[in-house]
Amino acid sequence: MSVPFFDFDSNSTKRRRQINLGGISSATHASDILNEARLRRNQRLEEKKRQDSALIIQAWWRAALEMRDVRKQLRSTFEQDQLGTTGLRCLVLAGKDEEMLGQWSLAWVQAGREKLLQALVDPSWSTLLRTVSFLLLRSLSLNALSPYSLANVQVLEAILSLQHDSLTPHVRESRRRILNYLCDKSYYQLLANAILQYPPGSKPSPSSSLPTLVTLLTAPFQLDTSDSLYKRFLEDLFSYIFSIPLLPNRLIASLTHFARYLPLQSLGIVNAQHIIDNTSSIEARIHILANVVAFTPSVRISALSKEALDGYFNLTSQVMGSLPPNSLDPPKQSNGAGRTYNDDSDSDSESEIQVAIVQSFTPTIVLPNIDQKTRNRLHTIASPDFINILMVASQKHRSPQRSLFTWFVMLCSLWPSKKDKILGSVLIYGGGGLVRECYRSYVRGSRLGQNLDPASLTDPAYASSWPPLLFLVDLYTQALLTMGDDEFFSTSTSSGPRNPLTLDELTSFSKQLLNIAFTLYTKEDQAQLGDIVPGMNGLKWINVRDKVTKSLQAIHARDSRKPFTPPDHWLVTSHMDVAPFVDAAIYEERQLNQPAETRILSKRQIASMSPRLGVLNNIPFAIPFDVRVSIFRSFIANDMLVNGFDRYNRNEMIKVTVRRGKIAQDGFDRLKDASLKAPIMISFIDQFGQEEAGIDGGGVFKEFLTSLCKEVFDTDRGLWLETKNRELYPNPHSYATESHSLSWYQFIGRILGKALYEGILVDVAFAGFFLAKWLGKQSFLDDLASLDPELYQGLIFLKHYPGNPEELSLNFTVAQEEFGVTKSIPLIPHGAEIPVTRENRLQYIYLVSHYKLNKQIKKQSDAFFEGLSSMIDPKWLRMFNQQELQILLGGVNSPIDLDDLRANTKYGGLYDDHEATIQRFWNVVNSFDQDQRRKLLRFATSCSRPPLLGFKELVPNFAIRDAGVDENRLPTASTCVNLLKLPRYQSERILREKLLQAINANAGFDLS
Template identity: 55%
Template structure:
């Protein structure tokens, strides 16, 4: 059936929905497109409207300027012309024409429009014109127009010129112009203009002479009490005196003008923030200040000089370390500090310390810009002896505040230029006022300092100590440097040196004062090594912060204090002047818990030895070890020996398991065959490559080639060891020399550094290490300066007395010589005798051409001492230390000083305690403590004097000195065994097992006679 109507217009509906969604999406897209089109059309219309408005404005301005230009041309010198020029703004052509006209017609034409009722308008317009001229000059300072601009600016700021034309109000009018300009970057624009002129063109520039007078105009226009005056002074320093090589840029007359008009006496008014100055700006500010100020030190008022010194201090403290150093030398001292293991380390020694792997190294320093050689030369005057001496002389007549500011400045200079620290301190020590400075620092503020307050400052809870901290640090630095070349006669004030002046320098601090000072340093150092401990057990000595009054971190403060403390303690160790227990902090610490904590810290560090670390880092991570390494004398010697033996025992235990596993497969110990007639050479050949920490069994071969009977239970090894040491340290072998006290040190002659002999030094070091490891006492005394090198410590002038008394006397004579040292014809060389021939060695490059003068004689004395005490035996010592450190961890030895180290090697020099010896003696055969012969023996021994008792000890144990911690520590114990009834027989001994073989004497008189005969005749070793 056909449809009634056509369906071509009927809406078609798809029940599936896909067509409907597509249609809806199309409608949405179309609507969005139309909206975007409308928005874009509106944006174009708005833009067109703005462009039209801008164009109308530009056209209007151009038309207005055209009209004003016409008016300007018609009245260039009049008020209308001035007004038109100001309204037009910075237009180089217009400004140039105006300034050219004014300059051509003279200064009268500049002030002509200011007459009558126009004066107020002229004053408003002229200050605006002044700023326009300044901006135009800054944009193009070398142009001809700039010269005319500057001439007009100088007219407007000259009180004489302005007053001549405006009358009594002229000065105020000029001040008003400058005040207006100051608020509109006056000094900044002047700086831009000066900097835009290359240094190579500066001397011939016509603009520079005209740029400087406006820079100093404020100080003649403003009252010193006004804010504008102080602001101008600050702006001058911040913008003009930060210009690189400013004195080199200026022609001489201009330089003279700046120098004569600079308000040096107003430094006390200075107040500005360094935050707006870059690092390089601060460096150039220092260089320029040093160029202009020193010649006026003598005439500066005390407040101005004090403010100047404080300004330098602030500048130094705001700069990175080594900012003044030559680029090739930068970071050298920082790198050395990072790798140094000791606050008093000897450059010739080697720190060997291990660290936990979690330690994070310090980030590298921020790179600094390279400085021009002329700037470096100018900065070098800061550390020149003449400059420092002049400051010391000038400030003597000023108040304590000025002197305190000087000391703070010198301390800050040390911090910013660590490479010149020695030069700074030396300039003070060498000068005639060196002793007075030390006295002044001590008596002025340090004597009143309180360690508790200083440590509170460390915890940031008190500001009471801020004033004393710089003085303490500087005094510690200065006195440490003074001790480098101070002999014991000078230190203890015993006498003036022969040949010197009757007023030869003495120790600037009395022994009583040093006692108080050293205790203050000890309390501060101990508190800083302990430090507050955080939740992880680490001290807060992070190295990133420090006292608010100095630039140094607390770690650096601690090191400076420690260095001085150690130097004073070294003198007290040689010749005690402090009361008993002066150096101990036993009351501040529980020794038992201290020892336990130290052992734990050592185990923690030793178990993670993947990274080398310095003493500073150990002190941070392990505070008890830090105390033991750096100020060990604060802990009783017996406690430190206990810690030392505990370290060794712990090391033995850690090796025991490995050795037991090895002995399962290879036997219980290492066996070595030694020919009795060739002990030293066989010992060297057989033991040089063995692990001497292992248990070693010795088998002797007699002169007939037969093995000697017996099993080495430790005693035979001791006998071998004793004989080996006797041969190895025999001075006839050529490896060792002895001083007048019969103390040994390496032979400095050239053949001693041959490869074979260095291997012997290495081997001997291992042997001494084995003795210390096993607790075997060696009857050998080493020279103090050589023992100091074991500890990585520096040897000083007074150590030279034990090596070469004649050279020491000569250097002391030179130090105190009242005449001109150049009359002695000395140079920086040292004479060395080798195989009968004398040769000259330079102490510094080209030393033979450098004369010893009054200024450099302390450096010469130090270098000669250092050469003889350290450099001559450098290779021999290093070989010895290399062997020693294979057995004994270097940081274990740092718990002792030289004297204590000698005791550790050979026993104590204390009298033989017979009660202790008798209480720790064992008996064998038929003997016991109640046997008649034993009773007689002890009665006889108690009648001996100390020399006889020592002889008995040497006879039985091979060492005349008692063990460190008493005879209970003697291994094996002292023993007496029955040797039969033959009373004609002398007593004998087996030193390898510390055994006395005593016949059964019936008479006490016979026992005494036979025993004395045996111990004084050195009866030999008995194998029976």
């Protein structure tokens, strides 16, 4: 079947139908139509917009032309009646016409003040003058150096002056309404803009408006002080005028007038918080503080009333509290445009784990650069003379006030680099009487710290109790730095030196502090430590905790040396369950030791969830000693597990051979770069060069460690010296600071760390001030008695010298002798040129003690502690004080408990607990005194002190082995394995004689 084909030419009215199965061409065509319609619509809108804009421009131009004509008419009318009501109305309507304002002011200056006062009587002028006053003020703020500025300010001063005796009540009320209007229009803010146009130190010309401008600063204070407007002006004055940089230098030609009429006696009515809210920048608040100090010299402070002095303390302390720490003395490092400061607490005793969470919520603050003149004014605040003036003025108004306490707390927190100097000056002028008055009148009856209830600390009802408590904490902590033990424990009521607080008062006070510290360390939400303390503007809970902790540690250190508190005074275990605390602390430490990628919780989460490590690192004495030792051992076990070490796996042991006669040198050469946390197997080489038989199961290493310590701590080697109590400390000689010596200190630190890591006791006693460095602490005057008793007595004599200390011809240097040559070491820059005076003698005592106890052995101590820290985490050591560290290292210096020793004794050979010789042995030992028992323990174990948790902790256990039937043979010992080799003596008499002969002869190591 065929299909016909139809062909249509181009002229045909019929075309072949185009079928687009894809739909692409038709869609494109529709899109083109839409785009074209959109384009045309936009063109129409743009055209309409141009037309509308043209209409607006035309309308504005017509208005401008009309306004110009109106201004011409106003100016013409004004010129015809400059001093009349019509001219005044034209001036108000003209608004920003600076030339008209200037002409009006000039006209009134020529007319005279009296004529202006007569015009003020007209009631119709009241509203008009209010507006004109604002126009004049605004003109000055925009251009205080214009040709009309002097006339403008003179007229403004005449309008606002209320001092004229002939003024009627109506005129006074009219002027008050003008002042009220200007106050609402930022009166002092506009004046501040005008004053800022005068550079500091420039001398104004005769045509300058500055002298008269200064009178405007005090004009509002002609109002009655009970007027609410007076208070508003006074707060604005401090907010905007006192925040001007170098204000005294700008007002140099009119300082007398401003200082004379500055209403300092009204400071008591000021709301300091309003001033702080008005000045949001750190720099502005710093200048407020500097300018307040500049305009309140000693004479003016002394003349202040009680209310005004309280207002002065309140204003300055709240301004200081609104600034970040170090604002007055920022770090010198520069970072771009300014210095950055992270507003966190920098406490010596703060644990890293607890501080992390507070830091994470703390904003970064940029500190401004402060000019040198302002910095010098700020330094006045911390000067001894200024502090003395404040204290004298405060004491004039009866007893010390809370406002004074707050002021000192804020200053010390704001300026930590000068804290010691500030508090030292307070102690010089206030003495112990201020400490006693503060405690007995304000702190003793406070509810703060009376229990462990967290709500009592944050209760606003107790806000007024914080300033005295924190001031006392700071002041007494400072007093302890230069207080010897003889003074601390003195009970004399004579005029001689004594502790300002009795021991009973210290017991109560320390309990208060302990409750506060423990409550803050165990607070569930540690992020809240960044919150502000009620009643202490700017001071945060973490700052409070650090202050309280530092004071607690200082008081506890005295109690540790010579107990004066009742048993269990420092413990809080009666208020908590110990077992969960221990488990939580071990879990936290385990989590911290985990690698970051496998750690279940972040450090911040650990800190917020369970801050037990904070308690252990800062107030460990709140937990019983044996509990902390148990936690310490668990920490070490965790560390071994994390590092994959097994002390019983011989394949992991580091094998070291040492010569009998060269134990220290061989140990240094072979172990200085080794990982001492790994198990170590020691092999001794005898005098014939042969390796001694036997396998080191731990005992041989113990003997190596004991022998090594005996050599390296020998004072003849030159690295260590002894106090009069035979306690060791690093040699301060320059030889000990050479690199070779420092390498030995580091190695010795690692070795002692290994002893602690393995639980091996070493018979070495260290000086307390050196042990303090293991804990990251410094030592002070109370520790100097053990190092240099003569120097200690000399400093105590200086502290209480009744005459003028300058008679003693002392300066800020210390003498140091080496190789027969005495050198003078400056304690501060140019110390030889600075005499010791009554005002600075406490600083001198502190610096001398600091040099002797800390600075001259710093390099040696740092090297030692670097080695120790490679083995033992420093925060583990901070669970103990100096005395406890010594016990941890060498055992407890307490009576030997024979029942405990016998219960943990192992027997070998033919011996057991019921064998006749063993029965005789225990009968004989039971008859020994404690000195003989210590000799026996030293003979068998190399250490005369028992383990701190009892003989179950002795590794390996004390053991007695059969040594044959020869009764002429003395007992011997293998100290490496704590083994006593005892022959089978047939009588107690012979056993006693032989045993005493052996332990008193200190027989050597027996290899049999």
